[in-house]
Amino acid sequence: MGNRMATHYATVTWDQLHRDARTLARQLMPLMPFNGVVAITRGGMIPAAIIARELGCRVMETISVVSYEEEEQGDPMIIKQPDAAGDGEGFLVVDDLVDSGVTARLVRERLPKAVFACLYAKPKGRELTDYFVTEVSQDTWVLFPWDTAPLFVPPLVDGGRDGDTAA
Ligand SMILES: O=P(O)(O)OC[C@H]1O[C@H](OP(=O)(O)OP(=O)(O)O)[C@H](O)[C@@H]1O
Numbered sequence: 331m332g333n334r335m336a337t338h339y340a341t342v343t344w345d346q347l348h349r350d351a352r353t354l355a356r357q358l359m360p361l362m363p364f365n366g367v368v369a370i371t372r373g374g375m376i377p378a379a380i381i382a383r384e385l386g387c388r389v390m391e392t393i394s395v396v397s398y399e400e401e402e403q404g405d406p407m408i409i410k411q412p413d414a415a416g417d418g419e420g421f422l423v424v425d426d427l428v429d430s431g432v433t434a435r436l437v438r439e440r441l442p443k444a445v446f447a448c449l450y451a452k453p454k455g456r457e458l459t460d461y462f463v464t465e466v467s468q469d470t471w472v473l474f475p476w477d478t479a480p481l482f483v484p485p486l487v488d489g490g491r492d493g494d495t496a497a
C-alpha cells in the first residue's frame with residue numbers, strides 16, 4: 331500500500347485462512363495437474379502448503395521478494411530465486427495477498443508461464459492475480475494470524491473499540 335494509508339484492519343483467523351485456502355484450492359482443481367507450487371515467502375508459505383496438500387502436490391519451491399518494512403513499501407528485490415520452477419511452466423505461484431501488485435508483477439516477470447493465485451486481493455493488484463478468494467478495499471490492512479495474538483479488549487462502554495478500526 332506504500333505509505334500508511336490503511337484506515338481499517340481486517341483480522342484473519344487461522345480457521346478463516348484455512349477455509350479460504352481450501353476455497354482457492356477448489357478453484358484451482360480444474361487446472362490440475364501442477365508440476366509444483368512456488369510460495370512467495372514469507373506470507374505465501376502457509377497458504378501454499380495448504381493448497382499443495384489439497385491438490386496432492388509434493389514439489390514445492392520458493393521465491394523470496396522483499397519490499398515492505400512494517401507498512402512502508404520500498405523497491406522490490408528478489409533475494410532468493412525459484413530455480414526449480416524454470417520459467418514457471420506447469421507451476422502454481424501462491425501468495426497471501428496482492429496489494430499494490432508490485433510483488434506479483436516482479437514474480438510474474440520471473441515466472442511468466444506460471445499460474446498465479448492468492449487468498450486476498452486489493453483493487454490495485456487484482457489484475458495481477460489469475461485467482462483469488464476475497465477482495466478487500468485498498469484502505470484495509472489485512473492482519474494475518476501469524477501477525478497477531480488474542481488480547482484483552484476493554485468493553486465499548488469503558489472506552490474500548492472494536493479491533494477492526496485503526497486508532
Ligand atoms: O502487492 P504488494 O503491494 O507487493 O504487497 C503484497 C505483498 O506484501 C506482503 O509481503 P511482504 O513484502 O510484507 O513480505 P512477507 O510476505 O515476508 O511478510 C504480502 O505477503 C505480499 O507478498
Ligand SMILES: Nc1nc2[nH]cnc2c(=O)[nH]1
Pocket residue numbers: 331398427429430470471472473474477
Ligand atoms: N500483512 C499485510 N501485509 C501486506 N503487504 C501489503 N499489503 C498488506 C496487508 O494488507 N497486510
Ligand SMILES: [Mg+2]
Pocket residue numbers: 370371372373374425426
Ligand atoms: Mg509477502
